[in-house]
Amino acid sequence: DAKTTQPPSMDCAEGRAANLPCNHSTISGNEYVYWYRQIHSQGPQYIIHGLKNNETNEMASLIITEDRKSSTLILPHATLRDTAVYYCIVRVGTAGGTSYGKLTFGQGTILTVHP
């Protein structure tokens, strides 16, 4: 699976949009971009994933560049409860095989939302 690079930390004011970048310059054509977050002392929470089109759900938007070498997770109106470690993970998304589905977590970005 392709390696990702994220800034170690970011700050955001409450109510503003939080834009978290991720570089994945070695991504392959069949690899998806996944975003998870982990609030302190809890299990990770799935946020969103995409292949090449931009995606939006009730939690966030995912913007993937045309060359797919980078992406941005957008939390449109950050709240204090969005303070967490955000992980960008790239992996094959095709179902099948007993080993598919493995997620490799890096260090992620610590997002701190300030009042």
Add this chain to the structure above:
Amino acid sequence: GAVVSQHPSRVICKSGTSVKIECRSLDFQATTMFWYRQFPKQSLMLMATSNEGSKATYEQGVEKDKFLINHASLTLSTLTVTSAHPEDSSFYICSARILVSRGDTQYFGPGTRLTVL
């Protein structure tokens, strides 16, 4: 989203005893579940992949005889830490794989904090 539970949420045991952790998918069936371990201030490390009805696949460096995994049904996987020692103290997290319209994803349990005295 899909819900995954873990039990217990916290356990303290004496060195040399065994501890069993349960992971359940509550509203979906999961043929594949995963077990992770997280030490303080570190990221999650995958320990093993658990497939229903077959033997688990362990990551390099994880002792299969120490960390016993059983995935007897489509909604339950268990991790047993045998002969636990203080260095096994960690945050153990499971996840369950679910197929979605665009590939698949994983939903995680809340984690189990194991402290070995």
